[in-house]
Amino acid sequence: MKIKEINTYFVRPRWGFVEIITDQGLSGWGEAVLEGHEGTVLACVHEMEDYLIGADPAHIEDIWTVLYRAGFYRGGGVMMSAISGIDQALWDIKGKYFNAPVHELMGGSCRNKMRVYSWIGGDRPTDVGAAAREKMEAGFTAVKMNATEELQFIDSYDKIDAVLERVDAIRLSCGKDFGIAIDFHGRVHRPMAKILAKKLEAYDPMFIEEPVLCEHMELFKEIADCCNIPIATGERIYTRWGYRDFFEKRAIDVIQPDICLCGGLTEAKKICDMSHAYDCAAQIHVCGSPISKAAALQIEAAIPNFIIHEHHQRALSPAMRETCLYDYQPVNGKYKVPDLPGLGQELTPETIKKCEIVTVTTRLPYMG
Numbered sequence: 001m002k003i004k005e006i007n008t009y010f011v012r013p014r015w016g017f018v019e020i021i022t023d024q025g026l027s028g029w030g031e032a033v034l035e036g037h038e039g040t041v042l043a044c045v046h047e048m049e050d051y052l053i054g055a056d057p058a059h060i061e062d063i064w065t066v067l068y069r070a071g072f073y074r075g076g077g078v079m080m081s082a083i084s085g086i087d088q089a090l091w092d093i094k095g096k097y098f099n100a101p102v103h104e105l106m107g108g109s110c111r112n113k114m115r116v117y118s119w120i121g122g123d124r125p126t127d128v129g130a131a132a133r134e135k136m137e138a139g140f141t142a143v144k145m146n147a148t149e150e151l152q153f154i155d156s157y158d159k160i161d162a163v164l165e166r167v168d169a170i171r172l173s174c175g176k177d178f179g180i181a182i183d184f185h186g187r188v189h190r191p192m193a194k195i196l197a198k199k200l201e202a203y204d205p206m207f208i209e210e211p212v213l214c215e216h217m218e219l220f221k222e223i224a225d226c227c228n229i230p231i232a233t234g235e236r237i238y239t240r241w242g243y244r245d246f247f248e249k250r251a252i253d254v255i256q257p258d259i260c261l262c263g264g265l266t267e268a269k270k271i272c273d274m275s276h277a278y279d280c281a282a283q284i285h286v287c288g289s290p291i292s293k294a295a296a297l298q299i300e301a302a303i304p305n306f307i308i309h310e311h312h313q314r315a316l317s318p319a320m321r322e323t324c325l326y327d328y329q330p331v332n333g334k335y336k337v338p339d340l341p342g343l344g345q346e347l348t349p350e351t352i353k354k355c356e357i358v359t360v361t362t363r364l365p366y367m368g
Contacts (some may be wrong), residue, residue: 001026003057006049007349008032008042009355011323015289016042017347017355018085020093022057028092029289031260032085034077036205044082049311052086058097060090064266068219068239080238080263087264088295088343095342102298102343106269108245109301113334115183116309117142117206130170130365132178139332142179142206145171147196150187160196167203179206179308181232188215190222195228206308207232209253218239220251232256235285237332240271253308258285268299276305286310290324294338294345301337309335323351 005021012114016038018030032041048067055063067083068074095102103109104213120131120143132143148163152233163182170180182205188196193211200208209228224231234256237243242262246252255275272282282305283298293315300306311330314320321327324345328335338344347355 001057003052003055006052008045010038010042011289011347011351011355013265014038015086015323016081017291018045018089020040020052020057020086020089022093026093026096027346028057028089028094028096029291029340030085030088030090030092030264031288032081033079033260033288033292037078037081040078041081041085048082048086050133051300057090057093058325059264060094063087063090063234064263068263075238075242076162077238077261081102081261084260084264084267085264087266088259088291091265091295091298092342092346095344099341101301101338101340102265102295103301103337106265106298108301110304110306111335113339114297114300114306114309115142116140116311116330116333116335117144118311118333119143119313120145127169127206129173130164132170134174135252136174136178139330139334141333142181144181144183144209144310145170147182147208151189153189153190153191154179155192160199161193163196163200164203167200167205169187176204180204180205181209182209183209186210186236188212190216190219192221193223197223197229200343201227202228205229209233209254209256210235213336216240217245217249217251220246220339221249224251224253228252230281232283232356234258234259234271235287237262239267240274243271243274247274247280251280253284254281255365256283256285258292259285259299260288260292265295265299269302271301272303272305276303281305281307283308283310286326287314289320289327290315290345291327291343291347294326294343297335297338298343322348324348357358 004023007019009017064139064366118135132366209232
């Protein structure tokens with residue numbers, strides 16, 4: 001079996017897709033997206049096309065290694081997103097070839113259902129107590145909220161109090177056993193992050209996420225030493241090498257690789273296995289289309305240190321639910337493990353007709 005054709009599609013406002021077609025008629029789908037740079041990422045996919053055409057799609061590990069190591073420059077958001085989309089499509093083909101879901105090819109499922117948390121309150125939540133209660137009544141046992149708007153290096157304690165009031169509203173509304181994840185989104189600098197983390201201890205959060213930006217790796221350990229709350233990060237970290245120092249310095253408790261950015265299913269599985277050796281939990285970052293959600297469910301089914309699946313509010317929009325053939329949604333706060341071959345998801349013909357086709361007319365060979 002050989003790769004015959006590679007197509008890329010852009011779906012507004014922000015999704016990029018890779019379709020790989022083989023000479024045996026099998027096709028695979030992947031999602032390659034870096035917000036604000038979709039055209040650049042899909043152009044990067046086509047820059048790798050000369051190497052991919054004629055390659056055996058079953059040789060996923062070898063293809064990944066060549067795409068990552070063959071060039072002089074490695075890593076970064078654009079290249080890793082392009083590799084991620086290609087890698088997902090290759091696993092989709094392999095699953096379809098063997099008529100098995102991807103998690104079966106990665107050792108089989110560790111569970112039948114997966115716990116889910118739901119996002120609440122949008123980007124700057126207000127009435128989070130009522131929103132969390134609504135999710136609890138729908139069967140969810142945990143939610144995630146943004147912690148705060150951007151804070152200055154030293155800022156007003158009124159803003160700290162506002163965060164605590166919102167978390168307190170959830171705790172009062174949903175009880176002491178309800179899971180609360182709090183996402184700082186890297187909006188807080190070290191001085192205020194330490195204060196906020198310490199004060200949040202009283203509410204027993206499930207975890208705090210990105211208390212500072214991940215390029216400040218050494219600060220994660222400092223913040224961890226200030227509080228007794230699990231610390232999560234990872235959506236902006238690429239490859240296992242990007243995670244290595246976090247593990248070795250015992251700086252985080254929950255990893256959150258994004259399958260569209262970290263290097264695809266191949267690399268996400270390695271990152272999760274690596275985290276297990278350091279006694280870290282894993283939760284895939286999911287903020288994309290139904291393609292990446294299906295890919296995330298495949299990985300999460302196959303890893304023993306999975307804790308919870310991220311269910312973003314975008315997954316509920318009608319436009320998003322109509323993008324692909326299958327509408328995977330949680331029931332009573334849990335997802336079933338997908339059982340369709342491959343990723344178990346692909347774009348609808350109607351979506352493909354509406355896509356903007358991305359092409360690169362002039363390019364240098366990828367292998368120089």
